[in-house]
Amino acid sequence: MKGVARVIRAVLFDFDGTLADTLPLVYRSFREMWRGVDGRERSDEEILSLFGPPEEEIIRQRVPEEQLEASLEEYYSLYQKFHEEEVEQVPQMLQLLRDLKENGYQVGVVTGKGRRSAEISLAKLEMADLVDILVTGSDVRRYKPHPEGIQKALSQLGCSPEEGIYVGDSPGDVHAGLAAGVGTVGVRWFVGSDSRPFDPKPQLVAESVEVFQNWLTSRG
Structure with a gap:
């Protein structure tokens, strides 16, 4: 060039x-975080449909207030932990x-x-x-x-x-x-x-x- x-x-x-x-990492981090919140498994397609806002806003809109800070920290911990394995x-x-x-x-x-x-x-x-x-x-x-x-x-x-x-x-x-x-x-x-x-x-x-x-x- x-x-x-x-x-x-x-x-x-x-x-x-x-x-x-990085999408597999994002899916895995969200999926494992939400599993700890309500035990429900989310598909990649379900997680993809939420994209638009940043992850902190996605989590804020869908996690009970009393679990919010712990869930945010869990997401970032998982994102960091699995980064080299997934990306x-x-x-x-x-x-x-x-x-x-x-x-x-x-x-x-x-x-x-x-x-x-x-x-x-x-x-x-x-x-x-x-x-x-x-x-x-x-x-x-x-x-x-x-x-x-x-x-x-x-x-x-x-x-x-x-x-x-x-x-x-x-x-x-x-x-x-x-x-x-x-x-x-x-x-x-x-x-x-x-x-x-x-x-x-x-x-x-x-x-x-x-x-x-x-x-x-x-x-x-």
Whole structure:
């Protein structure tokens, strides 16, 4: 991607299922936490349907107040405990971020995750130093598919919507990107990515990092 004339200045990513195959970890952490709260088993699909708010808000809305603080701590303890077992560090993803930085792009993460879990994952996957801006579900009042998080990241990076793209694996990511006025890329490069069809369609559906890099280069 060297020497590309950058019509795009900012590349913003969703996190779960986009920069890392963390959805199995999220499902497991929620499932085990809730098992301790009420003994009921939740399916991956049931947990996925709750996505949008950060995990602390999901838990706050569904756990009795007297169990809230203990449940929050249990979730984060499980998330940290199972991270290395459930989430593989993918060298290709690290290289993608390095390539973007080396070619002058500003790199952001705009995720519905809470800040605490996002920072755990970025640190464990050695991505923290490769990200210029992190906007989480803990940092906004309106969650995806609302564009607030993307707008906040662009503002802090000093970029216009025309200079940005948003890369994610869910229909909500595409809706948020379109609402923010940025280019949109849907990815399907992890087995654990959100499998719901993109509707509306993003500008690109990338099933590999190479397809995305080639597309980005062609925008120069």
